[in-house]
Amino acid sequence: MLNGxxxxxxAFLVGGLLLGFHRKxxxxxxxxxxxxxxxxxLNVFKLYIxxxxxxxxxxxxxxxxxxxxxxxxxxxxxxxxxxxxxxxxIIIGLYILQKIVEHGCGLxxxxxxxxxxxxxxxxxxxxEVPLFAVVGIIYIVTHSLMIxxxxxxxxxxxxxxxxxxxxxxxxxxxxxxxxxxxxxxxVKDKCTVSGYLTEHFGTLGSLILIADAxxxxxxxxxxxALFIGPIAIFNPAITLVFMATIGFIISMICATTPLLTPxxxxxxxxxxxxxxxxxxxxxxxx
Amino acid sequence: xxPEKKSGIISLLIGIIGLxxxxxxxxxxxxxxxxxxxxxxxxxFGVGISLNPNTRRKKIGQLPFRGW
Numbered sequence: 001m002l003n004g005x006x007x008x009x010x011a012f013l014v015g016g017l018l019l020g021f022h023r024k025x026x027x028x029x030x031x032x033x034x035x036x037x038x039x040x041x042l043n044v045f046k047l048y049i050x051x052x053x054x055x056x057x058x059x060x061x062x063x064x065x066x067x068x069x070x071x072x073x074x075x076x077x078x079x080x081x082x083x084x085x086x087x088x089x090i091i092i093g094l095y096i097l098q099k100i101v102e103h104g105c106g107l108x109x110x111x112x113x114x115x116x117x118x119x120x121x122x123x124x125x126x127x128e129v130p131l132f133a134v135v136g137i138i139y140i141v142t143h144s145l146m147i148x149x150x151x152x153x154x155x156x157x158x159x160x161x162x163x164x165x166x167x168x169x170x171x172x173x174x175x176x177x178x179x180x181x182x183x184x185x186x187v188k189d190k191c192t193v194s195g196y197l198t199e200h201f202g203t204l205g206s207l208i209l210i211a212d213a214x215x216x217x218x219x220x221x222x223x224x225a226l227f228i229g230p231i232a233i234f235n236p237a238i239t240l241v242f243m244a245t246i247g248f249i250i251s252m253i254c255a256t257t258p259l260l261t262p263x264x265x266x267x268x269x270x271x272x273x274x275x276x277x278x279x280x281x282x283x284x285x286x
Numbered sequence: 287x288x289p290e291k292k293s294g295i296i297s298l299l300i301g302i303i304g305l306x307x308x309x310x311x312x313x314x315x316x317x318x319x320x321x322x323x324x325x326x327x328x329x330x331f332g333v334g335i336s337l338n339p340n341t342r343r344k345k346i347g348q349l350p351f352r353g354w
Contacts, residue, residue: 001309004322049337052290064293068327075323084316203334207327 004079008214011078014240015213016041018220018247019180025251026181044209052202057110066104067204070211073097078218081225085148088135091222092128098215099125102187102196105208109199117195121187123262126269127177130170133276137167138226140283147225154229161227168227170276173269175219179250183257184265220246294335301328 020037027034036042054060077094080086099121106118139145141163142153154160161168177184188195200208220243224232232242260268304325312318 001305001318001322004319005326008326048334049339051338051341052335053341054289060289061293064297064331068297068331071327071330072324075326076320079319079323083319086316203331203338206334207331210330 004083007078007083008075011082011214011217012044012210013041013213014243015215015217016044018243019213019216021244022180022247022251022254025248026255029252029255040209040213044206044213047201047206047209048203050202050206052204055109055111055199058199059108059110062104063108063200064204066101066108067200067207069097069104070101070208071214073101074211074214074218078214081147081218081222085151085225086146088138088145088147088150088226092131092135095128095131096125099128101211105200106196111199113194113198114196114200117187117198120262121196123266124177124184124187124269126266126273127174127184129270129273130276131174133273133280134167134170136280137164137276137283140280147222150226151230151233159227159229159231164227164279166279167276168223170272171223171227173272175223175246176250176253177265177269178215178219179254181259182250182254183260184269185259186262186265217243288341290335290338290341294332294338297328297335298332301325301330301332304328 017037017040020035020040023039024034024037054063073094077091080090080094102121103118106114106116106121108114135145138150138160141160142150144150144153150160157163173184176182179185180188188197193201197205197208221233221239223246224239224242228242231238233239304321308318308321308325312321
């Protein structure tokens with residue numbers, strides 16, 4: 001149990017630093033100094049002890065439970081993926097639960113701002129459609145959905161990045177859509193308080209930020225494990241370097257692209273999903 | 287006691303009881319880790335609420351400032 005808590009803390013700190021690094025790169029590209037890299041972690045601690053109040057229109061206990069559920073989902077994903085190297089399908093299920101969290105956060109407060117964020121989070125589920133096709137392609141090539149088996153396959157046959165580049169690209173788009181201020185980030189705008197987070201402030205806001213940091217770490221780790229392989233994840237220092245590199249690429253894309261409209265965001269994601277499905281069908285039939 | 291403090295105490299109780307159940311009843315590492323993922327966030331919320339300052343609101347839903 002202490003090992004699990006240690007992993008959770010490690011994922012939160014590394015994820016928080018990577019999100020802080022993301023914000024720093026964004027600021028520098030925009031010609032600003034930007035906040036310190038530890039700002040994300042400082043925000044978590046600052047908000048943690050701030051007084052909360054339940055909005056009079058909020059639907060308790062859902063209003064509270066969704067913030068707690070956010071950490072549950074991503075701690076589970078962290079343990080299942082990173083510690084147990086278990087099935088990717090469970091990770092997909094947990095990713096879908098995250099949609100319920102976003103939707104629930106937005107709608108449970110009764111605020112119209114949160115409602116917009118919650119409804120748009122359902123639109124942004126289009127980003128997860130490629131994930132199913134990606135998992136299908138991985139299964140066709142490696143004959144397993146267990147992360148441990150996929151890692152062993154890459155030990156023998158090399159990184160899957162070169163064998164299924166389009167699937168890796170589709171997963172990368174999923175990562176990009178999860179990044180703050182990405183072009184696909186239709187759920188929130190570029191402010192700190194926006195979208196479904198509007199009415200979850202103080203301790204509840206801090207819980208959501210903790211979950212987002214763990215999520216960022218877990219998704220980056222998953223990308224490395226599935227497409228780069230054991231060379232990227234068996235040494236924590238090398239894992240950090242890879243994560244920072246991918247994070248930097250994502251930051252550069254976020255800094256140099258505008259926020260797409262919900263229609264355009266969903267259209268592009270559906271297009272990528274369609275192409276991934278075509279890739280999957282091609283591999284099944286050949 | 288404000289509803290927020292009440293929710294914090296209930297959350298803390300759920301988290302502690304859940305973790306104790308997991309510690310004493312679980313026979314597999316996988317279930318222990320998932321139980322930790324399930325119940326630890328309740329403790330995080332409960333501790334956070336206990337660290338919140340006491341409210342200066344006189345009425346629920348209204349913040350203490352000059353207007354009211």
